[in-house]
Amino acid sequence: MKLLDGKLIADQIKTEIAAEVKERFLDQGLEPPHVAAVLVGEDPASLTYVAAKEKACREVGFISSVYRYPSNITQEKLLEVVDFLNADQEIDGFIVQLPLPAHIDEHKIIERINPVKDIDGFHPVNIGKMALNLPCFLPATPMGILTLLDRYQIETAGKNIVVLGRSHIVGTPVSILLSRKSDRGNATVTLCHSYSQDIPAIASRADILVVAMGKEGFVTADMVKQDAVVVDVGVHRVPSSETKSGFRLKGDVDFEIVSRKCSYITPVPGGVGPMTIVSLLQNTLKAAKKEVS
Amino acid sequence: MKLLDGKLIADQIKTEIAAEVKERFLDQGLEPPHVAAVLVGEDPASLTYVAAKEKACREVGFISSVYRYPSNITQEKLLEVVDFLNADQEIDGFIVQLPLPAHIDEHKIIERINPVKDIDGFHPVNIGKMALNLPCFLPATPMGILTLLDRYQIETAGKNIVVLGRSHIVGTPVSILLSRKSDRGNATVTLCHSYSQDIPAIASRADILVVAMGKEGFVTADMVKQDAVVVDVGVHRVPSSETKSGFRLKGDVDFEIVSRKCSYITPVPGGVGPMTIVSLLQNTLKAAKKEVS
Numbered sequence: 001m002k003l004l005d006g007k008l009i010a011d012q013i014k015t016e017i018a019a020e021v022k023e024r025f026l027d028q029g030l031e032p033p034h035v036a037a038v039l040v041g042e043d044p045a046s047l048t049y050v051a052a053k054e055k056a057c058r059e060v061g062f063i064s065s066v067y068r069y070p071s072n073i074t075q076e077k078l079l080e081v082v083d084f085l086n087a088d089q090e091i092d093g094f095i096v097q098l099p100l101p102a103h104i105d106e107h108k109i110i111e112r113i114n115p116v117k118d119i120d121g122f123h124p125v126n127i128g129k130m131a132l133n134l135p136c137f138l139p140a141t142p143m144g145i146l147t148l149l150d151r152y153q154i155e156t157a158g159k160n161i162v163v164l165g166r167s168h169i170v171g172t173p174v175s176i177l178l179s180r181k182s183d184r185g186n187a188t189v190t191l192c193h194s195y196s197q198d199i200p201a202i203a204s205r206a207d208i209l210v211v212a213m214g215k216e217g218f219v220t221a222d223m224v225k226q227d228a229v230v231v232d233v234g235v236h237r238v239p240s241s242e243t244k245s246g247f248r249l250k251g252d253v254d255f256e257i258v259s260r261k262c263s264y265i266t267p268v269p270g271g272v273g274p275m276t277i278v279s280l281l282q283n284t285l286k287a288a289k290k291e292v293s
Numbered sequence: 294m295k296l297l298d299g300k301l302i303a304d305q306i307k308t309e310i311a312a313e314v315k316e317r318f319l320d321q322g323l324e325p326p327h328v329a330a331v332l333v334g335e336d337p338a339s340l341t342y343v344a345a346k347e348k349a350c351r352e353v354g355f356i357s358s359v360y361r362y363p364s365n366i367t368q369e370k371l372l373e374v375v376d377f378l379n380a381d382q383e384i385d386g387f388i389v390q391l392p393l394p395a396h397i398d399e400h401k402i403i404e405r406i407n408p409v410k411d412i413d414g415f416h417p418v419n420i421g422k423m424a425l426n427l428p429c430f431l432p433a434t435p436m437g438i439l440t441l442l443d444r445y446q447i448e449t450a451g452k453n454i455v456v457l458g459r460s461h462i463v464g465t466p467v468s469i470l471l472s473r474k475s476d477r478g479n480a481t482v483t484l485c486h487s488y489s490q491d492i493p494a495i496a497s498r499a500d501i502l503v504v505a506m507g508k509e510g511f512v513t514a515d516m517v518k519q520d521a522v523v524v525d526v527g528v529h530r531v532p533s534s535e536t537k538s539g540f541r542l543k544g545d546v547d548f549e550i551v552s553r554k555c556s557y558i559t560p561v562p563g564g565v566g567p568m569t570i571v572s573l574l575q576n577t578l579k580a581a582k583k584e585v586s
Binding site: 074093107123124125126127128129130132134157158160162166172173175176180181186187188189190191192193195197202205257 | 413417419424425466472483495517
């Protein structure tokens, strides 16, 4: 078994991006790419995630701004914030961190983002272009998974890939991407979810198994084919007496036992997580280079 | 074996639409829904298809206009036509019949259509909303397949569905639709294509098999599970000594032998074809009722 070391690959890509920022922007006397995040409320996971994004942006030389608002901001006001960022010529791309408070219609906010600044790739027009294999911003986690497989030279063409979980931000788009006619796709993809019958039988036929169920330790050895590639998107905090913090992170896959059976596996943490953030950096660079119209 | 009689269901739906046109528009003194088609060149299949659409529109009481242009129309001029139809308040929805001549970028034309008038459901924003389970226009053939299964009360939830073929207008969107969290979805869908290995083994696990390969007679009995439901999207003209025209229509499925093994099957012609046209009528009605924003 080999680890699909997302941390390592993300660091390599960050080094590449930093070099490009220097060469293509700073050395030409241009402002570096500028990314903004809109953060509403005090959701702890969102705070952590936005902080990690900011840190990554600084590491590669981007300018990073965070616009923070209280959780009682009105939808109308938040739409104005989006309009402001759409219009601001200095900002190449931005994200609105989800989830938003219940009184705000997330779709309304996302659809207001100018698609050419939608570095999260959540706007319907970007999702549609993704399905149609047109130039667009890909959603960060699916994109990170494809990049990780690509950097480890794991072939997807003609492979049987099973995706567990059909969320709008991971399972559904990654299943579309992997089955597209493209050099990181061309797989035969089966998408499973809560209605699927006999998931163990389906999963155990997979050459590559992508797990994004949100259920800690869901995937056990009997669900994994010998020498399969396993990509674990889940992140769960579980209590632990072995760490100072009193908890540790675990995935949707029972790593201990599954790792003995597969050829490659992503660790949690250090697998898909760092790839998600680095994908956002890649999208920002793409936005700054005006590669998506 | 029972036939999934698309002609019969399409006629029922047309009767329903005609009643709604009368009640909701004519009896209120309103103009009936108005649909337009843009037809470039003389492609025989396109001429046939647009004529069939016009006939169906008249049957349900819609107003139907066809805008015809020679195949040497410039892209710029065609974009102006789209702008004109976008702006024309009298036209509720329109299609640009594909394929377009090689010198015109189809994506540019499709993306110029106002999504609220995109009754073909081909605009990226409609495809994206489809994937995100948001209100939108669904592409006509996938929508017709779902309606047909629904009218025959064929359950999709929890079923294993295999889709053969990943075209942008049939295979890819129908695979997305059938796996969505919705009462016509919730299936475990596997999408196969030219890179897929051992299609017969995969197809023969399907409870419902949707075939949109574009290969005449591709699906034989060994690829179909006993009592499966088979939906055949293919249409091919083959020479025949038994018909006056000298040809007959056949599908991607070897109907003679497969029909003996399955529980339900669509005939060709008279299966998916009429459902495609009736879906376009349903989308037009939806546009006229301003149900998609």
